[in-house]
Amino acid sequence: MVTGDASYIKRINRSLIISEIVKHRMISRADLSKAINLTRATISAQVADLLEEGLIIETQLEHNTVGRKPIMLSINGQAGYALGIDLDYGQISFTLSDLLGIPVTSAAIELNTTDYSEILALLIKQINQYKAEFSESRYGIIGVAVAIHGLVGKDETIHFVPRFKWKDIQLKNDLENKIDLNVFVENNANLSAYAERVFFHHDTENLLCATLYSGIGLGMMINNQPFKGHDGFAGEIGHMIVVPEGKQCSCGNKGCWELYSSESSLFSYLTEKKQVSHLTYKQIQQWLDDGDQEVAELMKQALYYLSIGLNNLINIYNPEVLVLDSELLRMNPASLEIVKNHLHSSVSHYRKLAISSIGKESSILGACALAIKHFLDVPILNLAHERE
Template identity: 65%
Template sequence: MITGDASYIKKINRALIIREILKEGMISRADLSKITALTKATISAQAADLLEEELIVETQLEHSAVGRKPIMLSLNAEAGYALGIDLDFGQVSFMLSNLSGVPVFTETIPLDTEDYTEILQLLIQYITACQAKYSESRYGIIGIVIAIHGLVTTDETIQYVPRFQWASVDLKADLEKAVGTSIHLENNANLSAFAERAFIHHQTDNLLCVTLYSGIGLGMMMDNKFFRGHDGFAGEIGHMIVVPSGIPCACGNQGCWEKYASETSVFEQLSERKQVEPVTYEHVRNWLEKQDVDTQETMEQFIYYLAIGLNNMINMYNPDVVVIESELLQLYPASLPKIHSHLHSKISHYRELTLSGMGHSSCVMGACALAISRFLDVPVLNLPYGNEA
């Protein structure tokens, strides 16, 4: 039983009720009482508050059964909108979702600069435009979360972004001053992990999400919370050494995992072997369809080194679910069974290892989901996936 002062208990009950409404989509007060084990009086009082705040709406179910038509409660998804931003090297992606996490629009803008001031102005302009466009909804823009492909401290200061060569910049403060609202920064891999938990793996408490694109990142959800480490830098698993005295890495070490098992490493190897610059996913797809030996050998080596790091990671964290984000692995036949074939340690324990179906959009979807979680004050979200507004 939850104990504490009245305001704390009310807050916990409110989050529980909103979570179940989100999970079910549409639910009666009676069913809410059964599922949450809260009294009917508590459900009625909380529902009245949420209706007054226009966060939920009532709908009378039409059916032919004898008896009173039940009044169903559902989230007022259009009461506000979440803005997720993925600030990546070469492009910045924007997604606006409603309160159910359903995308309203997405846009990706090429980024031909690494200059902090120029990128700051671009973000300010876009955020300001969104604020103006959606100001007439009940709550307007309810939250803005930006994915950073680098080190973000626990107080949300950018410590270092390798591809931009940014060090110790306070993007959060600079944006908040310009747009007049709270901004939240989070590591991109953490947001991908949050998206996998919020939209796909609803029954998972401990989830690891490995992103293999330009480097290797690790997003960690432990007991449904981010695991960030002391300063917020946990998850830089791409710099785990898998080959002592191996390929030099920009971090200063040699033999880092991402030099052998990131998609960038595959593209670099294939570029050298095929004398093609730059190698694209389409190139790899075509070579695999033609059963090109160079491409198959490179992919097999990629999977071998990937499995070494996964084995280490699984033994360290003992997760429920491990999600791998990689477009290349989606292209390669039977990549998942091949990975499993290398994970034969008797002490490695996990429930599920899977390839992400969300792809590059997971990061920006996670940003929207985190903004919704903060606004509704519901730490563990179960949102629908696969819908569009």
């Protein structure tokens, strides 16, 4: 019989209990015992500790049946707060959520520099302001997670951010040395995939999320774990070649997928073709509504090339769920059927193709969820999105 250290077993049991409470939102001790097959004595001892720590709360459930009113356990959302940061070219976005992943406050700051030292100072200032503002809660800020639009290694080193021209940046260490909080640094597409799994697709172990904004990135959840590849660089799928000897890409290759299907490529083309500065989604929608044939044909072509890339992804990964994160697709939900109609290979298998309902908030909400996961020390989270 294999035995383990008592403290290790206690930690595992604690993780199981917290995970189940998060999953059910509210659950009784008796149902908790049945769900994870632990004795009531073990449940009672662990629950007592969690109550004392302020991580969970008790609620007496009101009902009309005869008998004792059940006492329900739930996570104390206000015990602490997670800070998610989306560090993008031209803007830094901040979202603070409670321990249930519910956003409490959000803000965005215009970024007029790419200088690392200036951006680091700005991040430190903003984080310390949040830290001071929420210091009266039991655990204050429980962690900070930063979404990076570039290559992030398994050790959380930022190896390359194309639009900032950053190489081998130690943002995690630099922040932790100044703010005295746990900091996590992750690629934005990985965090988008994590958010989709955590907030919506709870029954999915294998999920892909393709983000189509400034390029095309791919976040992958395989067996409920982020898939990052050997160095952590997996998911740079925008540089998959879909048109041999096609358009020249900044990566050095020709015919990369993101040159044909990303929103940035479409925006660049229309900005030049239509001679419009500060092009917006609303303007593109207006052109489509007005029956502009050139814009309609461009969208049709983008969906065609999108389908080519998706067909490759499906054949490689055989995902349960494939989520497309694109504002243009959300504006035109009929686009999803057009894409599906292009996926007619007899060997392509997936359970569900969906447009993200979270949108551009996905990476920052994924950042909040990542910080919560580490704080609660659980393998996976099942949180309810506020729009549900």
